[in-house]
Amino acid sequence: EAGVAQSPRYKIIEKRQSVAFWCNPISGHATLYWYQQILGQGPKLLIQFQNNGVVDDSQLPKDRFSAERLKGVDSTLKIQPAKLEDSAVYLCASSSLLRTASRREAFFGQGTRLTVV
Amino acid sequence: KQEVTQIPAALSVPEGENLVLNCSFTDSAIYNLQWFRQDPGKGLTSLLLIQSSQREQTSGRLNASLDKSSGRSTLYIAASQPGDSATYLCAVNNKAAGNKLTFGGGTRVLVKP
Numbered sequence: 001e002a003g004v005a006q007s008p009r010y011k012i013i014e015k016r017q018s019v020a021f022w023c024n025p026i027s028g029h030a031t032l033y034w035y036q037q038i039l040g041q042g043p044k045l046l047i048q049f050q051n052n053g054v055v056d057d058s059q060l061p062k063d064r065f066s067a068e069r070l071k072g073v074d075s076t077l078k079i080q081p082a083k084l085e086d087s088a089v090y091l092c093a094s095s096s097l098l099r100t101a102s103r104r105e106a107f108f109g110q111g112t113r114l115t116v117v
Numbered sequence: 118k119q120e121v122t123q124i125p126a127a128l129s130v131p132e133g134e135n136l137v138l139n140c141s142f143t144d145s146a147i148y149n150l151q152w153f154r155q156d157p158g159k160g161l162t163s164l165l166l167i168q169s170s171q172r173e174q175t176s177g178r179l180n181a182s183l184d185k186s187s188g189r190s191t192l193y194i195a196a197s198q199p200g201d202s203a204t205y206l207c208a209v210n211n212k213a214a215g216n217k218l219t220f221g222g223g224t225r226v227l228v229k230p
Contacts, residue, residue, distance in 0.1 A: 006160075031216050041119075042206055042220035054191075057217055090161060094217060104148050104210050105220055108161040 002032055006092050006109035014117055018080035020054065021112045025073070025094030031055075034077050034104070035091040043091055049075065050097070082116045089113050119144045119211050123221035131229050136194035138224045140207035145185045148210040152181055152192050155204045155223070164205075165192070197228045 005024040013019050017080070025032050035043035046065065047057040051072040053067050064083070069075040079086055089111045095104050120143045130136060140150070149168050152163040167174045167183040167190065174181050178195040194201055206223045210216060 028184070033218065035220075042123075042222040043208075045217065048217060050215070056217055089158075093161075093218070097216065104216060105163065105166050106151060106208070106210070107163065108153075110160040113158065 004092055004094055004107050004109035006090075006112055008112055009110060010113050010115075012115045012117060013082055016081040018078065019082055019114065020076050020078045021090050021092075021114075023075045023077070023092030023109060025075070025092070026107055027072055028096065029094035029107075030072070031095045031096040032075050033091075033093040033095075034067055034075070035093065037089045037091055037111070039088070046077070046090075053082075082114075084116050087114055087116045119209060119213075119217075119219045121207060121209055121219050121221040122212075123205075123207060123224050124128055125224060126222065127225040127227075129229065130197055132197060132199060134197055134228075136192075136197050136201065136226060136228075138194075138205050138207075138226070139191040140190040140192070140217075140221055141208045142188045142190075142209050144209075144211065144213065145188055146212040147185065148212055148216070150181075150190050150210070151208050151218075152190075153177075153206045153208065155206060161206065197226075199228050199230050202226055202228050 032049045034046045037043040048055040049069040067077045093108045095106045128219045154165045180193045204223045208220045
């Protein structure tokens with residue numbers, strides 16, 4: 001089974017520029033998450049999709065961050081304009097939505113390390 | 118609102134010693150709890166998943182326990198090796214929030230040869 005794919009792996013941009021990250025979840029997984037992980041901290045949920053609908057985006061800075069999930073499969077996360085404090089690793093994860101608890105295991109991609117200078 | 122805490126934030130032990138990592142959570146209405154490993158600059162690798170109905174889960178030198186009523190989980194790593202040096206994160210899957218994963222801050226482990 002292929003894992004969660006993310007690209008790019010690394011990105012360096014100047015402040016006020018825009019950037020986009022892409023995620024392809026495991027086939028058939030209804031739930032897709034985007035997390036932001038600042039150095040030395042645990043991941044913080046930015047947005048959670050169930051198929052192509054948003055379940056939770058309460059911690060997404062909507063003035064600069066946007067995300068979409070096309071046809072309930074791939075997803076993109078965009079930052080425009082970027083700030084210095086957006087420097088972090090952006091992690092994408094997916095999980096199934098079957099009723100048995102064990103099937104709710106989350107699988108993570110390798111992440112995208114963003115540096116804003 | 119679910120809050121997850123991991124103590125200690127950092128841990129240094131000599132090789133061969135057993136590791137004990139703690140995770141506590143405030144809302145016991147969970148589907149499961151996962152332990153992850155994260156190497157510097159890398160993504161998250163799932164180590165163990167404990168369902169809410171289980172009390173422990175084992176994989177090789179790793180053993181994780183879950184006491185849902187007290188909101189605690191412990192990850193034991195037996196006979197630690199330098200290769201176990203990494204950050205360990207726990208995350209709970211919350212029933213109230215429909216599959217939402219909430220993470221602790223992690224424990225950074227260093228195993229000295």
